[in-house]
Amino acid sequence: DRPQEPVFVSKGDEKVVFNVPNNYLADRYKPIGVQLANRFGEDAGERVDVKQISVPNLGEILDLPRHANFSLFIPKHRRLAGKLINIFLGVRTVDDLLSVAVYARDRVNPYLFNYALSVALLHREDTQDVDVPSFIRSFPDKFVDSAVFVRAREEASIVPDGSRSPIEIPKDYTASNLEEEHRLAYFREDLGINLHHWHWHLVYPFEGAIEVVRKNRRGELFYYMHQQIIARYNFERLCNNLKRVNRLIDWKAPIKEAYFPKLDSLVSSRSWPSRVSNQVMSNLNRETDQIRQDVDDLLRWRDRIFAAIHQGYAVDESGNNVALTEFEGIDHLGNMVESSILSPNRSFYGDLHNMGHIFISYIHDPDHRHLETFGVMGDSTTAMRDPVFYRWHAYIDDIFQEFKSTLPRYDVGQLDFSGVEVKGIQVQSEGGRPNMLNTFWQQSDIDLSRGMDFSPRGPVFVRFTHLQHQPFTYKINIENKGGNKMGTCRIFLAPKNDERGNPWRFRDQRLMFIELDKFTINLKQGQNTIQRSSTQSAVTIPFERTFRDLETNRPQGGDELAKFNFCGCGWPHHMLIPKGSESGTACQLFVMVSNYNDDRIEQKIEGSCNDAFIFCGIKDKMYPDRRSMGYPFDREPRDGVNTLQQFLTPNMRVQDITIQFSDRTFRPRSTMTN
Ligand code: CUO
Numbered sequence: 001d002r003p004q005e006p007v008f009v010s011k012g013d014e015k016v017v018f019n020v021p022n023n024y025l026a027d028r029y030k031p032i033g034v035q036l037a038n039r040f041g042e043d044a045g046e047r048v049d050v051k052q053i054s055v056p057n058l059g060e061i062l063d064l065p066r067h068a069n070f071s072l073f074i075p076k077h078r079r080l081a082g083k084l085i086n087i088f089l090g091v092r093t094v095d096d097l098l099s100v101a102v103y104a105r106d107r108v109n110p111y112l113f114n115y116a117l118s119v120a121l122l123h124r125e126d127t128q129d130v131d132v133p134s135f136i137r138s139f140p141d142k143f144v145d146s147a148v149f150v151r152a153r154e155e156a157s158i159v160p161d162g163s164r165s166p167i168e169i170p171k172d173y174t175a176s177n178l179e180e181e182h183r184l185a186y187f188r189e190d191l192g193i194n195l196h197h198w199h200w201h202l203v204y205p206f207e208g209a210i211e212v213v214r215k216n217r218r219g220e221l222f223y224y225m226h227q228q229i230i231a232r233y234n235f236e237r238l239c240n241n242l243k244r245v246n247r248l249i250d251w252k253a254p255i256k257e258a259y260f261p262k263l264d265s266l267v268s269s270r271s272w273p274s275r276v277s278n279q280v281m282s283n284l285n286r287e288t289d290q291i292r293q294d295v296d297d298l299l300r301w302r303d304r305i306f307a308a309i310h311q312g313y314a315v316d317e318s319g320n321n322v323a324l325t326e327f328e329g330i331d332h333l334g335n336m337v338e339s340s341i342l343s344p345n346r347s348f349y350g351d352l353h354n355m356g357h358i359f360i361s362y363i364h365d366p367d368h369r370h371l372e373t374f375g376v377m378g379d380s381t382t383a384m385r386d387p388v389f390y391r392w393h394a395y396i397d398d399i400f401q402e403f404k405s406t407l408p409r410y411d412v413g414q415l416d417f418s419g420v421e422v423k424g425i426q427v428q429s430e431g432g433r434p435n436m437l438n439t440f441w442q443q444s445d446i447d448l449s450r451g452m453d454f455s456p457r458g459p460v461f462v463r464f465t466h467l468q469h470q471p472f473t474y475k476i477n478i479e480n481k482g483g484n485k486m487g488t489c490r491i492f493l494a495p496k497n498d499e500r501g502n503p504w505r506f507r508d509q510r511l512m513f514i515e516l517d518k519f520t521i522n523l524k525q526g527q528n529t530i531q532r533s534s535t536q537s538a539v540t541i542p543f544e545r546t547f548r549d550l551e552t553n554r555p556q557g558g559d560e561l562a563k564f565n566f567c568g569c570g571w572p573h574h575m576l577i578p579k580g581s582e583s584g585t586a587c588q589l590f591v592m593v594s595n596y597n598d599d600r601i602e603q604k605i606e607g608s609c610n611d612a613f614i615f616c617g618i619k620d621k622m623y624p625d626r627r628s629m630g631y632p633f634d635r636e637p638r639d640g641v642n643t644l645q646q647f648l649t650p651n652m653r654v655q656d657i658t659i660q661f662s663d664r665t666f667r668p669r670s671t672m673t674n
Contacts, residue, residue, distance in 0.1 A: 021052040024103050051099045056087050061108055067268045070111035071378040073357045076290040078207045081116050084108065085208055088120030094127060110267055114138055118202055123212050134547060134568070135198055135381070136191060139266075140448040142381045143191050144462060145173045146264035146271070152448065152460045161458030166445045171465040174262050174385075181257055181387045183240040186467055186579070187233065188385050191446075192546040192572025199569040200225060200616065201380040206340035206354070213341055217623045219334025223400045224629035225615045230397050231514050233390045235495055235578045239585050239659070243499045247398055248356075248391035251295050254278035255363070257387040261376050272382070273364050273375045281359045286368040293355060301350030302399075305337060309403045314344040326407055327628060333403055337396060353396050360388055401511070409638040410631075415649045417595045419482035420523065422653035425591050429472040435657045439580050441665040442468035446547050465665060469534075469577040476530040476591055480523040486596035487651075488625070489530060491517040492633065493577075496586040496656065506643050510633040513590065515539055515614055516576065518625065520596060534576060539614045541570030570612025580659025587659055588644065592632060592652040599626050 022033050029036060061080050064070060071077050084104065091097050101117055108116075114135075121127045136143050151167050159165075174189065175182040187193065204218050234244045248255070260274040283294045308314040313321040314332060322344040324332055335342040336349045343349055361378030364370075376382035383389050432438050442465070449460040474491065492513040498504050504512070517537045521530055535542070545567060578585075601622050610618045617623050628634050632652075641647045644654060 017047050018102055019047055019049045020102055021050065023052075024050070024055070024106075026106050029106075048098075050102045051095045053091075053096055053099045055103050056100055058087075058104060058107060059083075061104075061112070064109045064112055066107075066109050068109060069265060069268055069270075069373045069379070070109055070115070071358075071361075071374055072115070072201065072205070072207075072380060073354050073361070073378055074289050074291065074374075075351075077112070081112055081119075082208045084112065084116035085119050085212070088116055089124060089209065097124070097127065111139070115202070119205060119208065119212065122203070134195075136195055136446065136547065137448060139381070140462075141264060141266040142379070143194060143263075144448070144464070145169050145262055147173070147262075148448075148462055149264070149266065152462070156449070156458070156460050164458070164460060166461035166463035168443075169462055169464045171441070174260060179258075180242065183242060184233070184236055184387070186465075187236050187575070188387065188389075190466055190572065190575060191464060192466070192543070193575060194381060194384055195546055196569065196571055196615075197229075197384050198381040203569050203616065203619075206335075206338055208341075210341065216617065216621070217331050217629070218617075219331040219336075219338070219340065219342060220629055221615075221617060221623070222334040222338050222340075223330055223397075226393050227397050227400065227511075227630065228514060228615065229384075230390060230394050231512055232575075232578065234512060235493075235514055238495045238499060239579045239581050239661075245390045245394045247395040248388065249395055249398075251281055251298055251359075254280050255360075255388055255391075257391065259376065259386045259388065261382065261385055263376070263382065268373070270373070273372050275360075275363055275375055275386075275388075279363045281363055282366045284359065284362055284366050286362065286366070288368060291358065291362075293359075295359065297350065298352060298355060298359070301352045301355075304349050305333075305352065305399060306402065308336070308349070309333070309399075309406060312406070314349065316344045317347070324403065329407075330400065330403065330628065333400065337399055353392075356392050356396070357383065360386075360392065404634055405636050407635050409636055411638055412649055415592075415594075415632055415652070417487060417593055417649075417651040419480060420485075420487060420593055420595075421479045421481070421650040422476065422591055422593060423479050423527075424475075424477040425589060425653055425655040426475045427472050427589065427655070427657055428475065429470040432470055432472070435655060436584075437472060437577050437580065437657060437659045438470040439577060439659060439661045440468055440470075441465050441663070442574065443665060443667050444543070444547075445668055463668070466574050467579055468574045468666070472534045474517075474530070474532045474534075474591075476532075478521075478523060478528045478530065478593060480525055480528060483525055485523050487521050487523055487593040488596050488599045489517075489519055489521050489532075490592045490594065490631075491515070492590040493657075494588050494590070496588050503643070506637050506641055506647055509644055510637070513633045514578075515630075518614055521593070523593075535573065536611075537573070537576055538611060539571045540573040540576050541567065541612045542573050545570070546572045567609040567612075569616035571615055578659060580661040582661050582663060584658040584660045587657050589655045589657050590644070590652065591655075594627070594631075594651065601626055 022030060025033050061084050064077065064080055072081065087100060088097060091100050105113060141149065148167055148169055155164050155167060172185065174185055204215060204221065205213060207213065237244060256277060258275055258277040261272045263272045265272065281295055284291050308324065313323045314336060316322050322332055332344055336344060338353050339346055339349065339351045357377050361374035364375065365372035376386050377389060427435055427437065429436060429438050443463050444466065445461045445463050447459040448462050449458065476489065492515050494509055494512040498508065516539060517532065519532065519538060601624050603621055605618055605621055605624060610624065613624055637647055648654065
């Protein structure tokens with residue numbers, strides 16, 4: 001009963017060479033323009049003429065050196081990105097965009113360039129069918145052990161294309177088991193999780209043109225997606241005999257967790273800074289980044305945010321009250337805490353979450369005396385690798401929970417679905433036992449050659465090890481005593497016991513529930529049996545999509561092409577189910593069928609890349625569930641409810657299940673296909 005293994009397919013990269021107007025070349029290349037064209041044009045599969053237009057004034061954008069690191073959390077960098085995005089959005093045609101992009105490519109910092117171009121391609125009407133390479137293939141150095149690149153270079157220059165063997169990234173490379181936090185490295189350093197996080201922040205930028213930032217319920221989604229990350233992380237911690245993560249609440253105390261990322265930037269040829277144990281945040285004064293901020297500013301912003309929560313309203317820049325209402329309040333609060341330009345008052349409520357990332361990421365060099373750049377917390381691509389990320393976001397989530405605790409509790413009428421009763425739930429893993437989920441290690445290969453600038457060309461595969469689970473099916477029996485109707489089936493999972501092995505109190509367990517799936521069902525009168533496969537989850541995207549280049553696996557049809565950037569957002573499917581343990585982790589699977597009439601949003605979403613909408617929404621659409629995100633667990637329970645059992649109404653049911661981890665590693669069946 002060998003588990004199914006995904007096969008990663010990649011296509012050899014056909015070279016495309018641009019014919020560039022000579023005045024586009026950087027000054028030092030101008031005298032050798034013809035030589036360069038010949039050298040790079042030799043084995044080109046395709047030549048593309050670049051139209052000559054009047055070149056844009058890049059101005060301040062060039063202030064960020066080409067070999068510097070780039071972070072959206074740094075206000076100056078955001079401003080530069082905003083300018084470049086506006087240039088890319090402002091040109092009239094696709095040919096003009098190509099021309100401006102080619103001109104900028106050789107002058108602008110590559111991370112900044114890639115980010116701005118990705119945002120522009122995602123938001124221009126006329127570029128919905130343009131290829132964007134997977135971020136991990138453009139900048140592999142942000143995702144994998146730097147030791148890989150030396151070996152990759154060796155492999156590529158000695159071994160001819162076709163006979164190269166994959167370079168294995170060891171499963172444990174950032175620390176040893178002496179460090180207990182290292183038990184979670186498989187989660188924190190997972191390539192798919194970090195790609196998801198980068199994609200989420202690409203799709204939901206917090207600054208830039210208003211039409212780019214203003215997306216339906218984006219503040220609420222900031223809260224919910226990160227709340228679920230913390231719930232998932234806590235779940236994994238319990239599986240690994242660790243307590244739930246401690247909020248980073250005292251910003252002047254030493255931070256116990258250390259982190260040594262072992263990433264080198266191929267752009268700057270520098271190592272990402274590490275953080276030793278017990279570092280303390282201090283006031284920042286970094287001229288180069290134009291950052292001057294005191295830790296006390298964070299305290300002031302925090303107090304103002306808490307005051308707004310307890311008053312029930314924020315105050316905008318003109319002095320008007322912005323009510324923090326039962327449904328929309330969380331959206332304002334998300335924008336306020338993150339913060340985004342949709343914050344009711346950014347100068348008053350500040351930039352708490354973003355600046356927290358910055359303070360932590362400069363903890364080793366707050367005044368730039370050592371000329372060091374930011375640590376992994378300073379970049380959404382790498383932040384989730386660091387244990388402190390979860391401490392910071394646990395704190396941020398606690399603010400949102402403070403707000404949620406001020407809201408009216410759901411009464412039975414807001415939870416029940418009259419006449420509908422969930423009678424039974426069973427999960428069945430392929431080839432496994434009923435109500436048992438099976439997890440194990442899996443190896444997969446990915447071609448990273450695009451991001452490695454050395455010859456000779458051809459694929460260079462890296463083999464990494466990640467968590468995986470056996471596919472499974474939910475079988476849900478529902479009795480409907482009324483006529484035909486529609487329902488929304490909501491599936492969550494939580495550990496059955498707390499870290500001491502005791503049953504949870506509901507008010508703690510509700511924060512531990514991770515959402516696994518949500519879908520609409522038709523109920524006929526009488527008995528109904530719903531079957532749903534784990535692979536259909538509306539939280540995750542398939543493995544191939546997490547890693548693919550748009551060019552590989554490209555689906556057919558113009559509409560399909562539109563979706564890459566957005567569709568790259570989604571929790572990686574291989575991380576759908578927490579690891580569990582070898583002795584078996586007891587869990588509770590929760591299923592609720594709510595009344596679709598109270599959930600529905602009238603819109604057409606066919607073909608809109610809607611398969612990971614729970615964390616990512618749907619491109620250019622409303623969030624497809626009218627309920628508050630996290631419903632029914634987003635609020636404190638009604639009076640008298642102390643346990644999950646007491647919370648249940650007939651349209652809900654709980655099934656005990658076990659996650660059984662097996663410490664075996666499955667190797668890829670097929671590694672590379674050209
Ligand atoms: Cu996603 Cu702090 O928002 O990283």
